[in-house]
Amino acid sequence: MKTVQLWDKEPFNGVTLKDIYSSFPAAKENDFITVKEGNSVVEFQDLAVIRQNLGLPNDTANEAVCVAYQKGFDEQPTVVEQTPLEVAISEKLKELTAFDTSEDGSGVNNFLVQMGDNKVPAWIDALTRASYLNLIESYKKIGRTIIELPLLGQMVKLPIDIAEDTLHGINAYGGDSAVVTAKHEVAIKALTTIEEVDAYDFTVGYPDKVVVPLG
Numbered sequence: 001m002k003t004v005q006l007w008d009k010e011p012f013n014g015v016t017l018k019d020i021y022s023s024f025p026a027a028k029e030n031d032f033i034t035v036k037e038g039n040s041v042v043e044f045q046d047l048a049v050i051r052q053n054l055g056l057p058n059d060t061a062n063e064a065v066c067v068a069y070q071k072g073f074d075e076q077p078t079v080v081e082q083t084p085l086e087v088a089i090s091e092k093l094k095e096l097t098a099f100d101t102s103e104d105g106s107g108v109n110n111f112l113v114q115m116g117d118n119k120v121p122a123w124i125d126a127l128t129r130a131s132y133l134n135l136i137e138s139y140k141k142i143g144r145t146i147i148e149l150p151l152l153g154q155m156v157k158l159p160i161d162i163a164e165d166t167l168h169g170i171n172a173y174g175g176d177s178a179v180v181t182a183k184h185e186v187a188i189k190a191l192t193t194i195e196e197v198d199a200y201d202f203t204v205g206y207p208d209k210v211v212v213p214l215g
Helices: 017-023 047-053 062-074 084-101 126-141 160-189 194-199
Strands: 003-008 032-037 040-046 111-115 118-122 146-151 154-159 211-214
Touching: 084 160, 084 194, 111 160, 126 146, 126 160, 146 160, 154 160
Parallel strands: 003 032, 111 211
Antiparallel strands: 032 040, 111 118, 146 154
8 A cells, every 4th residue: 555645835726637647547446645735634535435425436447536536626715815914904803803702801892890999890691681681571570679690600689670771781882882893894994004904993982881880
């Protein structure tokens, strides 16, 4: 058994029919195809397995198997190289997304729970907020005035009216913040130099965080 190697310069590119015909005429049934991109093996398959995966008859000649295999490579999407500016914009957008979705207090997705002189960041996602608001409506209809909700790893009892106002306030904050994030995204995509991208500050313009007093 031997291993036949086709060396790839780029993913799914650089392997020509000439490479295939020169590499495989003497290939045996149990020989392996190894296709590499740089130092990373992206394919390592037995010719018989390739034949089966391609849906080819068992008596298909090895050369024909290789041509069909190459066709599968050729049909892969072309990798488009980004310009330095496009790379910079892409990275800035990733940073914006991380800031927008962060729940650790460093980004957008948090409100502040005031406990004495300390303000501790916390967050309740949109689906959970909707569930709590539905529960509040049910409690109000049966005359309950207190609701118990998990917050910062503990169960907290709140008057229903305060809990409802707080949840609506967080909803409004989330919606307003989403608009700001969308504006930043549009602005970043419109930048025309790497210097502008580097200098762009996407942390500005967001509404004040909701503060929930406890104790």
